[in-house]
Amino acid sequence: MIPNSHSSTSTPNRVMFRKSKPVLPPYLKGLLQPWKDMDWLLFTVPICLTILGGLMIGSVEANAKLTDWWRHWITGSIGIGLAMLIARWRYDQLLQWKWWVYGITNGMLLLVMFFGTEGLGAQRWINVFGFYLQPSEFAKLGIIITIAALLHQRSASTIPMVIKVLTVAGIPWVLVFVEPNLGTSLVFGAITLGMLYWGNANPGWLLLLVSPVISAILFNMLLPVWGIGIAAIALWIALVGVIAWKTLPWKTYGTFAPVVLNLVAGGLGRFLWEFVLKDYQKDRLMMFRNPEQDPLGGGYHLIQSRIAIGAGEFWGRGLYKGTQTQLNFIPEQHTDFIFTAIGEELGFIGAAAVLLAFLLICYRLLVIAQNAKDDFGSLIAIGVFSMIIFQVTINIGMTINLSPVTGIPLPWLSYGNAALLMNFLALGLVESVANFRQRLKF
Amino acid sequence: MTLLRSLSTPTLPLQTARSVGRQNQAIVLMVLLSGIIIGGLGGRLVHLQLVDGDRNRQLAETNRIRLIPKPPERGKIFDRKGRILAGSRLSHSVYLQPLTQKKADWHKTRQRLADILNIPVQAIERRLAEEGYRSPYMVRIARGVSPQKVTALEEYRAELEGVEVDAEAMRDYPHGDLGAHVIGYTGEMNDQELQRRQGKDYRLGDVIGQMGIEAAFEQQLRGEWGGQQVEVDGAGTVLNVLGEKETRAGKDVTVTLDLELQKAAEAALGIQKGAIVALDPNTGAILAMVSRPGFDPNLFTTHMSDEKWKQLQSQDQPFLNRVLQSYPPASTFKIVTTTAGLESGKFSPQTVLNTYPSLHVSGVDFGEWNHAGFGPQGFVGAMTWSSDTFFYQIGLGMGEKPLIEWTRRYGFGQKTGIELSAEESPGLVPDALWKQKQVKQAWFVGDTVNMTIGQGYLEASPLQVAGMFAIAANGGYRVKPHLLKENATAQAWRQPLNLRSDTIRLLREGLRGVISTGTGQALNIPTLPPVAGKSGTAEDMGQGSHTWFGAFAPYDKPEIVVVAMGEFSGGSGGSVTAPMVRQVMEAYFKPKQTKAKAQQHR
Structure with a gap:
């Protein structure tokens, strides 16, 4: 059965989600023919977010000239244009280019290691004809395309395939991690896991994959709590064992190895925390749990960010009127902490609207993933979905003291040319998937 | 339109080959997951903005x-x-x-x-x-x-x-x-x-x-x-x-400073513009360091009034640590000339040269300081009497190369390594290249002659001069002057100059002669152990000469080097700065001698 949503006569029994089509005058209809089946809702929401981003950056900078807010709109316009171009171009051509994409991604990351400009204590930027580019941003899209192409050939339902994907994702991950750019390396992880899951990997394996990290955290949190803590850890290790028993092909070793690995990881995590990490490093990681412990340093800004958002109340204090924002109490507010300004000046209404906008974007991405004509397109949409949802969660979580400060920007809202451009390129690619979802047209 | 569309539609039906995202209702799970995460963030917003909103607004508004x-x-x-x-x-x-x-x-x-x-x-x-x-x-x-x-x-x-x-x-x-x-x-x-x-x-x-x-x-x-x-x-x-x-x-x-010795050195320098430094020649530990004019550091801890500031500034650079500034080292530098002459192999330890009222070198007269000469002298006698014409001849005989080389080896022209390096002047060791660049002239024989007696372009800080005396005192080792008591690297730093034993002997005998019979008799007193030293007087047109005296004691087993320098003091090293060195030495040895005496009496 062929899903055929544009033709009303066919029965759309495989199509779960349908969208209403805008009614346009005929001459426009012709003009827009190449983009006819694009997801216009998905395209419009990010544009609105970009416009809002420019306004908020302008508000943040009313009193602190850090950069010109309108650059956000300029870069956004270029991004929109590129996205439109990509949307009418057949994305599946990328299948043949996957190793090129992968090679360029890694090449740029290597280049930045040797010729990069240092900033914020890491080698992140590369100067191309006077423009500062951040290859780690474009690398996000690079690994989405590469992994999607790999899983298109063979799904992740076998363990060797999962290992292959992990290896391929591992190289750029390491390159970004040593920059050091912890935030982006976490995004890579989220993208890889999301795509593996969608690519039919056994969820148990994915759980086993992240289990050592969970063990390390649990050991640190629970071991000092004797009794119940030990019991909880035992329960967790037992769960790991059961999952391994159920999902891995080699019963004895397959169960034994993850259990041992988790115990080692837990012990190692505990050791690192107690003896290797310096106090200030621990403080940075745990600051969000208790910003009050360093009221004059990083904690101050976290407290201020929380108060600022809270002070917005329901209707907000009005654009350019947030005292916390206007007094520049929060650092990096035009980039990583832009949501704080939205929360304070536009209130719960504005903040909730932004959350809804992201929810809508996520929903449409999933719809496209579901309706894509092939695995490649479907996986691209899921990769972009994983990236967006993870960045939104960690970034907004940071401003309201729910997640640690890792330097992950908020898509389309945070100031940053590379990130904004990359988000639009990703959007264009997904729109191409949507546009060519059922048949060849030209 | 329909026609166009049907034309453009390929006849081959495209099979939807999608196989991913099918397990366990993946799509439902993903949608739910997004909803839960974003809902969770929203919940936190509800709490911060709606439940606690008033309180947060108050905190922000009054900026409390x-x-x-x-x-x-x-x-x-x-x-x-x-x-x-x-x-x-x-x-x-x-x-x-x-x-x-x-x-x-x-x-x-x-x-x-x-x-x-x-x-x-x-x-x-x-x-x-x-x-x-x-x-x-x-x-x-x-x-x-x-x-x-x-x-x-x-x-x-x-x-x-x-x-x-x-x-x-x-x-x-x-x-x-x-x-x-x-x-x-x-x-x-x-x-x-x-x-x-x-x-x-x-x-x-x-x-x-x-x-x-x-x-x-x-x-x-x-x-x-x-x-x-x-x-x-x-x-x-x-x-x-x-x-x-x-x-x-x-x-x-x-720090390595000794409060009592510091006090004595402060008193010795008095109101004379200049510097005194005392150090241990075996380790480089600095025992006292004085510079004049001075100031009271307590003034800076409170708000300083403009009058006070003006009064301070009216003096000649009171914040300059003159121990670390450079001046022509004058005759104290004859230590280096002696070393270079002997080590270059051009002069034997037995060398005896006649000295003159003045020496005529390429059209210029270079005078003897007493305008008479001291008759025939060896290295020891020449040092004792500080004969200029003797050392001119040494310089002419060996040429500028070994002299400049040994000047550098003695540590001149570079920072000593003291922890106060930010305030330290490296001094200046001139050579042909430098002169060409800075003075736009070639190196003349006269430059070599001037340098043999520590004049001309040569500049050295009192601390570098103290380092030079330390080398003569400790038998030929450069040490690193330092202030931190626990500075293990500086204490362990000892660079041998590999001097011949004759060179060391002649240097020490010459410097001892200065005290026992020459220009430094101010220090030849019974209250001090045997001292060895050297005076220096750098002639300076107009403003009066810089005067130097450097000495170490006890002669057999030196424990202390003291260098005093009077900036534009006038007079001579023997008369102006030698008594200062004596005062510091007395303060250093007095408690030791009383202790020794007390032990004898017991």
Whole structure:
């Protein structure tokens, strides 16, 4: 059965989600023919977010000239244009280019290691004809395309395939991690896991994959709590064992190895925390749990960010009127902490609207993933979905003291040319998937 | 349209080959997951903005969060025997809340504050501007405020909204101007200095070491800022401590200086512009270091009035540590000329040369200092009488190459490695290349002749000269002058110059001769063990000569090197600076001799 949503006569029994089509005058209809089946809702929401981003950056900078807010709109316009171009171009051509994409991604990351400009204590930027580019941003899209192409050939339902994907994702991950750019390396992880899951990997394996990290955290949190803590850890290790028993092909070793690995990881995590990490490093990681412990340093800004958002109340204090924002109490507010300004000046209404906008974007991405004509397109949409949802969660979580400060920007809202451009390129690619979802047209 | 579409539609039906995303209702799970995550964030927003909104609005609106930074207590500085050189005493500081100046009666507050503290209104405004009017930090506008002023502030409390008085440890130098240059002083850093140290736990108004040991050991001495974040009511009363970070006191520093010897050296130099330095020739440990004109470092811990500042500035560069500045080393440099002459192999230890009233070299007369000559002399006699014409001939005989090379080997023309390197001048060892570049002239024989007696372009600091005497004293090793008592690397640093034993012997005998029969007889006294030394007088047109005297003792087993230098003092090294060296030596050996005598009597 062929899903055929544009033709009303066919029965759309495989199509779960349908969208209403805008009614346009005929001459426009012709003009827009190449983009006819694009997801216009998905395209419009990010544009609105970009416009809002420019306004908020302008508000943040009313009193602190850090950069010109309108650059956000300029870069956004270029991004929109590129996205439109990509949307009418057949994305599946990328299948043949996957190793090129992968090679360029890694090449740029290597280049930045040797010729990069240092900033914020890491080698992140590369100067191309006077423009500062951040290859780690474009690398996000690079690994989405590469992994999607790999899983298109063979799904992740076998363990060797999962290992292959992990290896391929591992190289750029390491390159970004040593920059050091912890935030982006976490995004890579989220993208890889999301795509593996969608690519039919056994969820148990994915759980086993992240289990050592969970063990390390649990050991640190629970071991000092004797009794119940030990019991909880035992329960967790037992769960790991059961999952391994159920999902891995080699019963004895397959169960034994993850259990041992988790115990080692837990012990190692505990050791690192107690003896290797310096106090200030621990403080940075745990600051969000208790910003009050360093009221004059990083904690101050976290407290201020929380108060600022809270002070917005329901209707907000009005654009350019947030005292916390206007007094520049929060650092990096035009980039990583832009949501704080939205929360304070536009209130719960504005903040909730932004959350809804992201929810809508996520929903449409999933719809496209579901309706894509092939695995490649479907996986691209899921990769972009994983990236967006993870960045939104960690970034907004940071401003309201729910997640640690890792330097992950908020898509389309945070100031940053590379990130904004990359988000639009990703959007264009997904729109191409949507546009060519059922048949060849030209 | 329909036609077009059907035409463009390929006849081959495209099979949907999608196989991914099918397990366990993946799509449903993903949609749910997004909903839960974003819903969770929304829930937190509800809590912050709607439930706690009023309280957060209040906190933000009245800006009731105050940051009260607490400066760390600075580490103390002790002399080698644990006697205090720099410590702290408790004092009062006045802080101002920057947002206060938005209030209507700010000009009244400002005027009252300026009157009580006796500082200009502009000074207050300047501090506020530096910190930024919107800063959440309390700004310190005065330090070291007297108890009377604190009482006055209490009295006018009603008019002084936003002003707070806090106890704070202040730097205290119990010995006043003693060792002011080497100990240094502390002062508030300004905007530019802050920019230079951005991101290193420094803040505006922070007190930092500005000179000497205080600056060199800033890292150890300063400690770590702490502070409180508090919530206050409209009147500024603390309602609630939101967070607190303990201050971490700075580490104490013990230096090699000896307080008693330092006092003696201060007294010896008196009001003479110049410098005295004493060090242990075996280790390089500095025992005393004096520079004149001086200043009282305590002046910097409080607000300095303009008159005081002008008065200080009217003297000739009182903040310059002259021990580390360079001057022509004059005849003390004959130590290097002797070494170079013997080590170059051009002159044997038995060399005897006639000396003259003057020597005619390529058209110029180079005179003997006594305008008569001393008859035929060997190296020892020439050193004893400080015969210029003898050393001219040594220089002419060996040429400038070995002389310049040995000057460098003695450590001239480069920093000594003392911890105060920021204030240290490397001096100058001229050579043909340098002269061509700076003077635009070739190197003449006359330059070599001038250099043999430490004149011409050659420049050296008293500390470098002390290093030179240390080499003669310890049998041919360069040592690293240092101030930190626990400086293990400096103590272990000993660079052998590989001098022949004859060279060392002749040097030492010559320097001993200076004291026993020559220009340094001021030190030939029974209260001192046998001393060896050398005078120097650098002729300087117009302003009077620089005078030098360097010596070490005891002659057999040297423990101390003392070098004194009088800047434009006039007179000669033997008459002006030799008595200063004697005074320092006496102070050094007196307690030892009394101890030795006491042991004999027992």
